[in-house]
Amino acid sequence: MEKMPVDAADEAIASLPGWSRQDEKWMQGGYRFPTFMEAIAFVGRVAAIAEEMNHHPFIGIDYKKVTLRLTTWHAGGLTELDMQSARRYNEAFKAPAPGNG
Numbered sequence: 695m696e697k698m699p700v701d702a703a704d705e706a707i708a709s710l711p712g713w714s715r716q717d718e719k720w721m722q723g724g725y726r727f728p729t730f731m732e733a734i735a736f737v738g739r740v741a742a743i744a745e746e747m748n749h750h751p752f753i754g755i756d757y758k759k760v761t762l763r764l765t766t767w768h769a770g771g772l773t774e775l776d777m778q779s780a781r782r783y784n785e786a787f788k789a790p791a792p793g794n795g
Contacts, residue, residue: 695766695773703772710780719771723780725760725787733758739786749775
């Protein structure tokens with residue numbers, strides 16, 4: 695996948711609630727949860743998606759907040775794969791946790 699021009703990346707990120715471009719190479723999204731265990735369960739869902747897509751985010755866990763950072767190393771910046779990953783993570787955030795819905 696080819697690196698996206700900055701304006702195209704900005705346009706794509708604008709359609710992803712909770713995500714922002716950090717610089718030309720990175721985008722970041724944040725998710726808040728009612729409990730620590732719900733945050734950890736979400737990280738498990740992120741891990742499953744990342745494995746399926748073979749595209750892995752940097753994950754930060756701060757009690758009830760999860761921060762994800764994305765880039766595509768071999769492209770030297772943001773690609774459509776990062777946008778697809780962010781969309782999937784947003785969908786996983788909206789979906790009820792397994793056993794809760």
